[in-house]
Amino acid sequence: MSAIPAxxxxxxxxxxxxxxxxxxxxxxxxxxxxxxxxxxxxxxWFLVGGLLAxxxxxxxxxxxxxxxxxxxxxxxxxxxxxSPEFYTTLFTMHATVMIFFVIIPILAGAFGNYLIPLMxxxxxxxxxxxxxLSYWFMWPAFMLIGSSFFTPPYGxxxxxxxxxxxxxxxxxxxxxxxxxxxxxxxxxxxxVSSMMGSVNYLTTIIQMRAPGMTMFRLPLTIxxxxxxxxxxxxxxxxxxxxxxxxxxxxxxxxGFFIPEHLVVNNSIPASGGGQPLLWQxxxxxxxxxxxxxxxxxAMGMVSDIISCFARKPVYGxxxxxYSISGIAGLGFIVWGHHMFxxxxxxxxxxxxxxxxxxxxLPSAVKTFNWLGTIWGGKVxxxxxxxxxxxxxxxxxxxxxxxxxxxxxxxxxxxxxxxFIVAHFHYVLFAGTAMAVFGAIYxxxxxxxxxxxxxxxxxxxxxxxxxxxxxxxFTMHILGVVGFPRRLADPYPYKxxxxxxPMNEFMTYCAIAMVAVQILFVVNFIYSIFYGPRxxxxxxxxxxxxxxxxxPPGHGNFDxxxxxxxxxxxxxxxxxxxxxxxxxxxxxxxxVPPTSEH
Amino acid sequence: MIDRAWSLFFLxxxxxxVGIFVWAMVGVxxxxxxxxxxxxxxxxxxxxxxxxxxxxxxxxxxxITGIVMFWFLWKYSASNNAEPVKFTHGSHMLEIIWxxxxxxxxxxxxxxxxNAWADAKMRRPMVTNADGExxxxxxxxxxxxxxxxxxxxxxxxxxxxxxxxxxxxxxxLHLPAYEDVVLQIHSEDVLHSFxxxxxxxxxxxxPGMDQYMWFxxxxxxxxxxxxxxLCGWGHYKMRGQLTLESRERFDKWLANxxxxxxxxxxxxxxxxxxx
Ligand code: HEM
Ligand SMILES: [Cu+2]
Ligand SMILES: [Cu+2]
Numbered sequence: 073m074s075a076i077p078a079x080x081x082x083x084x085x086x087x088x089x090x091x092x093x094x095x096x097x098x099x100x101x102x103x104x105x106x107x108x109x110x111x112x113x114x115x116x117w118f119l120v121g122g123l124l125a126x127x128x129x130x131x132x133x134x135x136x137x138x139x140x141x142x143x144x145x146x147x148x149x150x151x152x153x154x155s156p157e158f159y160t161t162l163f164t165m166h167a168t169v170m171i172f173f174v175i176i177p178i179l180a181g182a183f184g185n186y187l188i189p190l191m192x193x194x195x196x197x198x199x200x201x202x203x204x205l206s207y208w209f210m211w212p213a214f215m216l217i218g219s220s221f222f223t224p225p226y227g228x229x230x231x232x233x234x235x236x237x238x239x240x241x242x243x244x245x246x247x248x249x250x251x252x253x254x255x256x257x258x259x260x261x262x263x264v265s266s267m268m269g270s271v272n273y274l275t276t277i278i279q280m281r282a283p284g285m286t287m288f289r290l291p292l293t294i295x296x297x298x299x300x301x302x303x304x305x306x307x308x309x310x311x312x313x314x315x316x317x318x319x320x321x322x323x324x325x326x327g328f329f330i331p332e333h334l335v336v337n338n339s340i341p342a343s344g345g346g347q348p349l350l351w352q353x354x355x356x357x358x359x360x361x362x363x364x365x366x367x368x369x370a371m372g373m374v375s376d377i378i379s380c381f382a383r384k385p386v387y388g389x390x391x392x393x394y395s396i397s398g399i400a401g402l403g404f405i406v407w408g409h410h411m412f413x414x415x416x417x418x419x420x421x422x423x424x425x426x427x428x429x430x431x432x433l434p435s436a437v438k439t440f441n442w443l444g445t446i447w448g449g450k451v452x453x454x455x456x457x458x459x460x461x462x463x464x465x466x467x468x469x470x471x472x473x474x475x476x477x478x479x480x481x482x483x484x485x486x487x488x489x490x491f492i493v494a495h496f497h498y499v500l501f502a503g504t505a506m507a508v509f510g511a512i513y514x515x516x517x518x519x520x521x522x523x524x525x526x527x528x529x530x531x532x533x534x535x536x537x538x539x540x541x542x543x544x545f546t547m548h549i550l551g552v553v554g555f556p557r558r559l560a561d562p563y564p565y566k567x568x569x570x571x572x573p574m575n576e577f578m579t580y581c582a583i584a585m586v587a588v589q590i591l592f593v594v595n596f597i598y599s600i601f602y603g604p605r606x607x608x609x610x611x612x613x614x615x616x617x618x619x620x621x622x623p624p625g626h627g628n629f630d631x632x633x634x635x636x637x638x639x640x641x642x643x644x645x646x647x648x649x650x651x652x653x654x655x656x657x658x659x660x661x662x663v664p665p666t667s668e669h
Numbered sequence: 670m671i672d673r674a675w676s677l678f679f680l681x682x683x684x685x686x687v688g689i690f691v692w693a694m695v696g697v698x699x700x701x702x703x704x705x706x707x708x709x710x711x712x713x714x715x716x717x718x719x720x721x722x723x724x725x726x727x728x729x730x731x732x733i734t735g736i737v738m739f740w741f742l743w744k745y746s747a748s749n750n751a752e753p754v755k756f757t758h759g760s761h762m763l764e765i766i767w768x769x770x771x772x773x774x775x776x777x778x779x780x781x782x783x784n785a786w787a788d789a790k791m792r793r794p795m796v797t798n799a800d801g802e803x804x805x806x807x808x809x810x811x812x813x814x815x816x817x818x819x820x821x822x823x824x825x826x827x828x829x830x831x832x833x834x835x836x837x838x839x840x841x842l843h844l845p846a847y848e849d850v851v852l853q854i855h856s857e858d859v860l861h862s863f864x865x866x867x868x869x870x871x872x873x874x875x876p877g878m879d880q881y882m883w884f885x886x887x888x889x890x891x892x893x894x895x896x897x898x899l900c901g902w903g904h905y906k907m908r909g910q911l912t913l914e915s916r917e918r919f920d921k922w923l924a925n926x927x928x929x930x931x932x933x934x935x936x937x938x939x940x941x942x943x944x
Contacts, residue, residue, distance in 0.1 A: 159905075382745070414875070415874075421790070432775055446742060452672075553702070
């Protein structure tokens with residue numbers, strides 16, 4: 073490692089005062105520390121979300137049976153079995169944790185923070201204090217949602233979509249009085265945190281790029297983060313407003329979402345005059361763009377990883393940028409596809425259907441370009457590459473299943489069945505979460521200056537890949553039979569009674585999938601301390617972060633990076649080496665770079 | 670080289686993926702009955718055909734992309750490919766081709782299905798009234814979702830809802846087969862979703878809205894009524910039973926029920942809390 077400010081700081085550690093420790097590692101304004109704080113927090117929540125999922129899987133495989141060993145500790149009151157009330161809390165919390173505490177903050181919070189300044193050649197974010205706040209605003213959210221889970225008797229149970237009237241009228245969901253309000257406030261805090269992050273990312277990417285770093289020389293990761301930040305900036309205010317409207321409905325009886333003439337639990341609610349569908353429109357106006365917030369950064373990172381290990385430029389860089397933008401633009405006019413059978417005007421449904429069909433197009437273009445990137449390369453099957461390839465392979469499944477649901481007549485049958493559950497686990501778990509694993513294996517050397525073990529990494533990949541398909545692919549089949557989601561016990565229905573063995577199989581796969589993550593945890597923690605040290609650029613990559621020391625010190629670069637070309641010039645005939653870093657001046661005889669690939 | 674074997678790993682995705690679907694479709698051990706449940710609605714066939722059409726179409730794309738991916742990984746693995754990499758940044762021509770082809774296919778699917786959607790949700794069956802005019806068909810019954818049961822109110826002999834001759838049941842919906850039937854659905858508390866898997870019908874039940882569903886059953890028999898929208902802790906037990914029977918048997922059943930309810934001094938106004 074070179075002599076950089078961070079190293080000199082580190083040698084002083086013994087004399088570091090407590091307050092210096094706090095400002096360096098706890099209330100840090102350094103984008104890298106904040107990124108790592110996001111990474112560690114979200115990985116811990118990932119574990120929590122996974123365990124909640126096993127609770128759901130247990131109930132579907134063995135309805136109303138005692139959970140062995142831990143059942144009596146967890147649900148002593150019910151004799152060790154999951155109650156129907158607790159089941160609703162389980163799936164509500166699983167989705168909430170995974171979406172708001174794992175996927176969104178690990179992409180934008182962890183990787184966005186860590187990579188944006190490094191990849192554009194800046195010394196930090198534009199607003200470091202705001203950046204610090206965006207992390208610390210996650211803590212009220214953690215506490216609010218956490219206490220919502222433990223609020224007696226059952227916690228919030230309205231699903232992650234929190235549809236009124238169920239989520240508003242406490243009479244309809246006894247036991248949800250305080251819990252649901254805490255849940256809504258928690259989501260609002262996540263929104264505030266994301267908003268602070270997105271303002272920061274936009275400003276940083278627009279204002280702080282190194283000399284020579286034109287927009288079309290940005291790595292696709294940065295393009296994806298940029299568009300994601302735009303999506304957040306435009307969509308989040310709607311969710312925040314809707315959230316406050318629901319809180320007002322609950323606490324003040326405003327009745328935005330409550331119609332007249334209800335009889336709930338044998339009593340007549342005081343408020344009325346509202347429309348339950350209004351919430352669905354507002355919620356999905358945010359949450360559909362949010363599903364792209366949950367995948368675009370992963371797509372960007374996957375493009376970088378695939379290009380690096382195919383040792384070949386990204387195929388169709390500009391079409392890639394245009395399709396990210398196209399997805400984002402169309403993403404704002406397709407929210408109604410979540411409401412085809414909601415009672416929304418069917419004519420409107422037709423419009424949303426056409427827009428939804430068209431959004432599959434940029435996804436297809438991206439897939440073809442990834443395949444084009446592999447074509448004619450020299451593929452190195454490293455752990456990050458395997459995860460990135462699995463993203464492509466799995467995203468194809470998730471994208472294709474989207475077409476079934478976009479077809480309105482088919483959606484009448486498969487809406488709210490396990491077909492939907494299969495779809496979004498293919499895009500979010502098999503897609504995004506696998507990409508995130510790949511990104512961790514890829515950028516770990518930069519973050520900690522050490523390598524993770526490649527063999528354990530490959531075993532981790534192979535087992536996760538097998539068990540995730542065992543768990544989620546079968547969900548398509550359940551969906552074809554019409555198996556509804558969010559049902560604590562579907563087996564009394566004649567139509568679904570024979571599906572228990574299949575669910576049992578899926579539960580075994582899910583347990584195995586969670587269990588093999590131990591390999592990752594061990595590899596991750598062990599490598600932070602004992603992994604083999606690496607230099608600045610262990611993968612022979614091109615983009616700017618690899619030119620900085622590993623790990624980069626405060627201020628990131630020990631030289632002023634100047635950018636001469638795009639980030640994907642692998643195998644360029646201009647140089648003898650296999651890679652051609654963005655900062656490397658062109659050979660003297662050459663004319664200065666003209667085009668921006 | 671062992672490295673190259675990873676491409677086989679990705680080849681398993683299309684092979685097993687297609688394999689499982691075909692296995693379920695054929696329905697042999699251990700995957701019997703793991704396909705679309707029996708359809709007994711005239712319009713349902715259209716939905717099933719559309720599903721199969723999209724399945725074949727996406728299946729072909731799935732197989733092609735999966736095999737191409739495998740082939741590229743196999744052929745261009747570092748241990749195998751001795752040639753220098755193809756240094757290219759893409760091809761305009763290809764980008765245009767692979768943008769236009771999928772958009773044509775997607776637009777085709779979009780337009781192709783519009784009629785089916787209109788039949789299912791927009792074109793309520795019409796009847797000719799006494800004056801010879803075409804008017805929309807009135808519902809034979811109103812289904813009201815409430816936590817956690819389906820209350821059913823039949824229009825009775827006069828064909829009008831909320832009149833003296835209405836007949837009531839809970840969770841047990843009898844309807845005539847072989848003819849167009851219209852239902853009004855309604856909720857008195859939270860959202861529910863009235864899902865009839867065998868008729869390929871689903872409609873969220875929204876409090877404050879009256880909605881209509883229609884179908885024409887092609888068979889008699891008894892089928893599940895499922896609630897498909899989370900409505901609280903008891904969502905899972907909100908189960909009803911649909912009995913499709915011939916017109917004569919249905920009329921007889923309804924008349925018997927009406928006679929029974931007249932005897933048991935049943936007063937609809939007292940029971941029907943929301944009106
Ligand atoms: C190829 C493009 C895609 C199409 C055509 C598509 C289409 C759809 C449709 C029509 C639905 C609603 C189904 C229903 O509830 O009946 C849906 C649900 C969903 N999609 Fe997609 N989708 C696509 C890509 C994605 C991506 C990339 C993500 C996330 C990264 C995603 C995440 C979700 C989620 C989370 C839901 C379910 C939300 C819920 O009900 O809880 N989709 N998708
Ligand atoms: Cu959506
Ligand atoms: Cu329900």
